[in-house]
Amino acid sequence: xxxxxxxxxxxxxxxxxxxxxVRQLDGxxxxxxxxxxxxxxxxxxxxxxxLKAGLRGPTLLQDFLLREKLAHFEHERIPERVVNARGAGxxxxxxxxKPLGEFTQAGFLQEAGSRTPVFVRFSxxxxxxxxxDTARDLRGFAxxxxxxxxNFDLVGASFPVFFIQDAMKFPDLVHAMKPEPHHGMPQAxxxxxxxxxxxxxxxxxxxxxxxxxxxRALPRSWRxxxxxGVHTFRFVNARGDAHYVKFHWRPKLGKHALAWxxxxxxxxxxxxxxxxxxxxxxxxxxxxxxxxxxxxxxxAKAGQLPFDILDATKLVPEEMVPVQVVGRxxxxxxxxxxFAESEQVAFHPGHIVPGIDFSxxxxxxxxxxxxxxxxxxxxxxxxxxxxxxxxxxxxxxxxQRDGMHRTGIPRGxxxxxxxxxxxxxxxRADGGQHGFRHHVEALDSTRVRGRSPTFEDHFAQxxxxxxxxxxxxxxxxxxxxxxxxxxxxxVAIRQRLVDNLAHVDARLARKVADGxxxxxxxxxxxxxxxxxxxxxxxxxxxxxxxxGMENAGNGVQTRRVAVLVAPGVELGAFKxxxxxxQDAGASTAVVADRLGFVASSSGQQVPADHCLLATPSAPxxxxxxxxxxxxxxxxxxxxxxxxxxxxxxxxxxxxxLIGESRxxxxxxxxxxxxxxxxxxxxxxxxxxxxxxxQDFMAALGRRHWGREEGTA
Numbered sequence: 170x171x172x173x174x175x176x177x178x179x180x181x182x183x184x185x186x187x188x189x190x191v192r193q194l195d196g197x198x199x200x201x202x203x204x205x206x207x208x209x210x211x212x213x214x215x216x217x218x219x220l221k222a223g224l225r226g227p228t229l230l231q232d233f234l235l236r237e238k239l240a241h242f243e244h245e246r247i248p249e250r251v252v253n254a255r256g257a258g259x260x261x262x263x264x265x266x267k268p269l270g271e272f273t274q275a276g277f278l279q280e281a282g283s284r285t286p287v288f289v290r291f292s293x294x295x296x297x298x299x300x301x302d303t304a305r306d307l308r309g310f311a312x313x314x315x316x317x318x319x320n321f322d323l324v325g326a327s328f329p330v331f332f333i334q335d336a337m338k339f340p341d342l343v344h345a346m347k348p349e350p351h352h353g354m355p356q357a358x359x360x361x362x363x364x365x366x367x368x369x370x371x372x373x374x375x376x377x378x379x380x381x382x383x384x385r386a387l388p389r390s391w392r393x394x395x396x397x398g399v400h401t402f403r404f405v406n407a408r409g410d411a412h413y414v415k416f417h418w419r420p421k422l423g424k425h426a427l428a429w430x431x432x433x434x435x436x437x438x439x440x441x442x443x444x445x446x447x448x449x450x451x452x453x454x455x456x457x458x459x460x461x462x463x464x465x466x467x468x469a470k471a472g473q474l475p476f477d478i479l480d481a482t483k484l485v486p487e488e489m490v491p492v493q494v495v496g497r498x499x500x501x502x503x504x505x506x507x508f509a510e511s512e513q514v515a516f517h518p519g520h521i522v523p524g525i526d527f528s529x530x531x532x533x534x535x536x537x538x539x540x541x542x543x544x545x546x547x548x549x550x551x552x553x554x555x556x557x558x559x560x561x562x563x564x565x566x567x568x569q570r571d572g573m574h575r576t577g578i579p580r581g582x583x584x585x586x587x588x589x590x591x592x593x594x595x596x597r598a599d600g601g602q603h604g605f606r607h608h609v610e611a612l613d614s615t616r617v618r619g620r621s622p623t624f625e626d627h628f629a630q631x632x633x634x635x636x637x638x639x640x641x642x643x644x645x646x647x648x649x650x651x652x653x654x655x656x657x658x659x660v661a662i663r664q665r666l667v668d669n670l671a672h673v674d675a676r677l678a679r680k681v682a683d684g685x686x687x688x689x690x691x692x693x694x695x696x697x698x699x700x701x702x703x704x705x706x707x708x709x710x711x712x713x714x715x716x717g718m719e720n721a722g723n724g725v726q727t728r729r730v731a732v733l734v735a736p737g738v739e740l741g742a743f744k745x746x747x748x749x750x751q752d753a754g755a756s757t758a759v760v761a762d763r764l765g766f767v768a769s770s771s772g773q774q775v776p777a778d779h780c781l782l783a784t785p786s787a788p789x790x791x792x793x794x795x796x797x798x799x800x801x802x803x804x805x806x807x808x809x810x811x812x813x814x815x816x817x818x819x820x821x822x823x824x825x826l827i828g829e830s831r832x833x834x835x836x837x838x839x840x841x842x843x844x845x846x847x848x849x850x851x852x853x854x855x856x857x858x859x860x861x862x863q864d865f866m867a868a869l870g871r872r873h874w875g876r877e878e879g880t881a
Contacts, residue, residue, distance in 0.1 A: 207237055247512075248547050249298045252343055253309040255357070256292025257444035258511040259451055261500035263287050263314060263461065269495055272412050272465060273404035275524030277316040278495075286315040288558060289500060290514055291391040291443070294326075295346050296357025301436035302443035303427060304357040305386045305649070307377070310396030310418060311516045312498065315562040322520040323416055324536075328385060329397035329484040332368070332377040334624050336535015341367065360656035369665035372701055373624075375673060376482050376631040382649035383634075384426035384642055384718050389790075390446045392457040392727070393425040400518070400533040401478050403526040403608055404465065411608045413471055413478055413528060415485055417462040417492050422726060424718050425872070427787075428820040429649065434787045442788065451503050455727045455754075461496035475708050476630065477623035481532040483630055486713045510558045515544040526608045531620075550574050628672040629708050635674050636712040639719035641821075641874025643677075650681040663687050668695035725869045726754035731789040731817075733810060734761050734777075737799025739770045742827045742851075742858045746793060749862035755869070757793070760784055762807060770797050781809040786817040791869045796828025796853040805836050821847065821876055823868035825861065828853040847873030 205213040213234065220232035228235065262284045269278040277285045292309035293300065308327040313320055333342050345367035348354050355361050359381065368374040380386065388394040398416030405411045427435070435442045450457060464485050466478065476483045504510035517540040518533060527533060544553050550573030553559060570584045583591040638646065650670070654663045664687045670678040671692035678690035695701060730750055732743065747757045761767045761777035769775055786792060792814060794804070804810040815837040817824060824847065826833060831850045839845055847868045851861040 207234060208241070247549065250292075250547065251543065252294050253292040253311075254298040255296045255300050255302065256290050256309060256511065257447065257507070258288055258290035258504060258514060259447060259457075259500040260502040260504065261287050261289065261456070261498065263312075263496055263498050265496045267493070267495040269404070269463075270406070272406055272414075273524035274407045275316070275321070275404075275522050276318045277314060277321070277522075278524070286562065287498065288313045288315075288510070288514055289498070290511060290516070291394075291447070293357065295359065300357035301440035303387065303432040303435045303440075305359065305381065305429070305432070306357070307381060307386065308388065308391075308394065310394070312396075312418075313514065313516060313520075313559075316522055317563050318522045319563055319565075320520050320559075320561045321522045321525065322516045322518065323398055324516045324518045324540075325396050325398045325416065325418070327388065327394050327396060328377060328380045329399060329415075329417075330377050330380065330630070331399055331481045331532060332374045333371065333532065334373050334480055334482055335531045335620065336539070337531075338371070339532070339535060339539075360653040362657050362659050362662060365654065365657050365666055366659070366662050369662050369669060370698075372627040372669055372672075372695070373482050375627050375669055376634065379631045379634045379646065379673070382646045382653070383638065384645055385424075386649075387427040387429060387432045388443070389425040389427050390422075390450075391443050392447065392450060393420050393422050395419060395424050396459065397484075400481055400530045401528040403528055404463075405524055405526050405608045409609065411468055411526070413466040413468060415464040415466075415490075417460075417464070418498060419460040419462060419492075419494075421458040421460065421497075423724060423870070426718060428872070429645065429652070431787045431816070431820045434785055434816070438785055439788065447500075448503055450727060451500060456499050456501040458500075459498040460494045461498055462492035462494045464490040464492055466490055476626060477621060479528055479530045479621075480624045481530055482624075482627070486633065486708070486710060487715050488710050488713055509556075513548060513553075513556050514558045515548060515553045515556070517541065517544065521605075523605045548574075552576065631673045633708055633710065633713060634716055635677060637714065637716035639717055639874070641872075642717060642719060644874070647677065647680045651684065654681070654685055660687060665695070665698070668692065671695065719871075719874070725750065725866050728755040728790040728869055729788065730755060730757045730791045730793050730869070731779075731784075731786060731813075732757050732759045733792055733794045733804060733813060734759055734767050734775060735797075735800040735803035735807070735810070736768050737770050737797045737803070738767065738775065738795050739797040739800070739828060739853050740773060740775070740795065741855065742853050742861060743793065743795035745858040746825065746862040746865060749859075749866065750869075753866060755866075758789070760813070762803075762810070770799070781807065781813060786813045786820070786822070789817070789822070791823035791825070791865070792817045793825045793865070794827065794830040794833060796830055798829045801829040801832060804830070805833060811836055818848075818876065821872035821874050823847045823849070823865065823873070825849045825865040825868075827851060827861065846875045847871075 205216055207213065219228045219235045221228050263277070264284045265278060265281055268281050269275075277283065290309065290311045292311075293302065293304055293306045294309065295306055296304055310325045310327055312323045312325070314323070333339060345363045346359060348356055349361060349363050359365075368378060396418030402414050402416070403411045404414045439445065447457065464487075466474075466485070471478045474485070474489065478485065519537045519540060521527075527537065545551055548556070551569070552572050552574050555574070555576045568584045568586055570579060581591055635643070635646070654666060657663055663685055667678050667682045667685070667687060667690045670681060671690035672695060675690070682688075682690050732747070750757055758778040759767070759775060760779045760781060762781055764777050764780050766774040766776055794801075794814070811833075814824070814833060818837055818839060826848070827850070834845070834848070834850075839848070849861065849864045849868055851857045
């Protein structure tokens, strides 16, 4: 049966009964006639002036209205998250499409068509809350399911692997990632000595480093980003049988990336690019959607895999265990208040429901111990679960009492169990048969501080990832390593890292080393260093297409096309192409030298949505330049217009130039006669317009990295 969250079903309109009920559930009641009151409900007569001894005299201590307002203002900020501080979220639902009762007793995974309300938060990892969205980074992908059996938090990420294997190293990793403590720089960047010092000394980081240096670390949009559970969990069915499970989120729009230069531009021009993109998509009705998939592995067969499934630096290739699509995630409502929802939402990998259990992944085990303390520190006490965004849908009852920020009012004299003064019985569900039960597992009785030798292969999967990338993607990885290591001041750190890369691919290591002013990579030097563990074997497969992005999907839905115009523009072909784009779910925005209107060749007034001074090509997926001799000549004389086109070309975006505007290709540095993937040209004749539209849409759905020089 479908579920609905009372305060998340829809956006209430002011004044209707449902809105009033929502506000009551949220603990807020709008006063009549929009009057302002104190926190105690006293109506304010003046919210502009403090109480003074005469109009020019000192402010009086008895001004309780001023004191209340200032006291609240002084305490409005809470500690930001240590990691994943920069983020935003949205409401939606999870719909099950394939029942999983054979594998798990989790109630929300039993009936096809059932819907479970969710809240999802996306985030960067390294940066502070005021940093830019588009930094090169691993991103959080956290989903809170409000199920009938309690809240289930799938606290995942945009990579399927992490940098370390054991939670003992998590504080060290984060300390190395963060701004260096002596001067507090750099912000939201891994390009500094402490991070690469740590990474070069921890070969287990290598696989995640390959992902971090790849296009996966620069998503075009959260709506076009994969998500992964990272850790191995367990499904447990009603008979107590268990399967290992890996969780996957696959974006309906395909997986797409920004160019590195483009990401840097956006960090300066629009640091809120990703959260703005999500908000605007939901507001206009383009609800983002992901497929939910699982990889199920029998516990007896897990040991036959050529890696340890408990190692968080490893993924399970789909060629070995296919991903079964069993549901979909849809985000269809923006938060009503950023702080109350996106900032106060508290995720925890230990929030699970019957039918889902943990594995012995040592990184996951550490997270289970860490998250509760983090939420208590951030949200001011142990009652953070009572905040509306964190409160479960299902009834909940226990004898946990008091503490800061208690919002519920428990009744009765009993605050313990067992008792005879309340119900007269112990609080157990059918003798414990239907409540949460951990999977019964035989454990090794030896107590030891160390790691399993099955965790020692640090390079085979990094090599698999490298081999799975296309030529353009490999070039981006090389460039990213070069950029990051060029910002490292200590030569020995660069050398150590490149020596590690020699175990992944000799050519990769040589290309990274070239131009860094260091010695040729030496794999033997890396193998002799403390902490290095020798690889124990190969995977049995050389590449895995799902790990690449070059052929990630060519759809145009929700894509944004900039239409570059100047006075004298011809509208014939533009109107046909714009209509075709709209019909396919894309949108156009007119960009001109100034806001207002631009006169076309026929005298029509074309409204300009953006001006070149304030708008680069970075926020758009493609550029359309209609015909018209006067328009083309004006654009050619406009340095900002030429930079707009030049950047779009360099960033691999689809370009469509019509009629006289075709001459602009030479002006932006595209040699005449050169193969130009993703560039569509044609005349303004009525007979060619439909074909132009079709060719442009075919080019629009992907980036054309083939324009870049060289291949890896």
